[in-house]
Amino acid sequence: AQKITQTQPGMFVQEKEAVTLDCTYDTSDPSYGLFWYKQPSSGEMIFLIYQGSYDQQNATEGRYSLNFQKARKSANLVISASQLGDSAMYFCAMRELQAGTALIFGKGTTLSVSS
Amino acid sequence: GAVVSQHPSRVICKSGTSVKIECRSLDFQATTMFWYRQFPKKSLMLMATSNEGSKATYEQGVEKDKFLINHASLTLSTLTVTSAHPEDSSFYICSASGHTDTQYFGPGTRLTVL
Numbered sequence: 001a002q003k004i005t006q007t008q009p010g011m012f013v014q015e016k017e018a019v020t021l022d023c024t025y026d027t028s029d030p031s032y033g034l035f036w037y038k039q040p041s042s043g044e045m046i047f048l049i050y051q052g053s054y055d056q057q058n059a060t061e062g063r064y065s066l067n068f069q070k071a072r073k074s075a076n077l078v079i080s081a082s083q084l085g086d087s088a089m090y091f092c093a094m095r096e097l098q099a100g101t102a103l104i105f106g107k108g109t110t111l112s113v114s115s
Numbered sequence: 116g117a118v119v120s121q122h123p124s125r126v127i128c129k130s131g132t133s134v135k136i137e138c139r140s141l142d143f144q145a146t147t148m149f150w151y152r153q154f155p156k157k158s159l160m161l162m163a164t165s166n167e168g169s170k171a172t173y174e175q176g177v178e179k180d181k182f183l184i185n186h187a188s189l190t191l192s193t194l195t196v197t198s199a200h201p202e203d204s205s206f207y208i209c210s211a212s213g214h215t216d217t218q219y220f221g222p223g224t225r226l227t228v229l
Binding site for chain 2 (some may be wrong): 016033035037042043044045046047052054089091100101102103105106107108110
């Protein structure tokens with residue numbers, strides 16, 4: 001079974017609107033971390049936001065917020081006030097404590113922002 | 116902070132030659148470095164994990180004799196693709212982590228084997 005599932009191959013949004021990118025995960029490890037990365041066409045992987053399994057509050061970083069629903073095992077990324085520069089591939093990833101520091105990536109979602 | 120560099124950014128080589136890719140953490144000490152491979156429009160595939168001063172741990176299906184990894188210092192890891200073939204053409208990305216959980220990625224190296 002896939003550990004990280006991103007069900008949206010592509011998403012389209014207009015500038016200034018908010019968009020939610022879905023991510024569900026599967027783990028039996030009680031201690032884990034969830035990450036979102038952005039990969040523009042240049043190829044670099046840019047760290048956006050992190051949520052620990054024991055964190056009580058949803059993580060926020062500027063226009064990015066992580067909607068963490070532990071019981072549903074979901075960690076959706078919300079981008080508010082989309083900008084043209086947000087167009088990129090977005091990856092959700094998980095690190096399980098028992099597995100060490102390796103990240104498990106989802107298949108990614110391509111976000112296209114139009115004016 | 117947390118900058119990771121990779122060199123070269125692009126390399127084209129002939130089949131049968133070896134290519135070395137460097138990954139450096141510029142402003143932090145990376146106790147662990149990771150090497151990933153990514154095919155076009157696909158996700159990242161972990162190849163190996165390396166800790167400074169010890170042998171790399173390779174993922175299943177990754178040939179350790181073909182993809183040589185050295186993590187000689189807390190700021191440098193190298194990946195050498197030995198006897199490269201066209202099927203090794205890919206985008207190779209390294210990442211590094213220090214004392215936190217977060218991995219910071221390099222800009223990637225696009226390898227083309229002719």
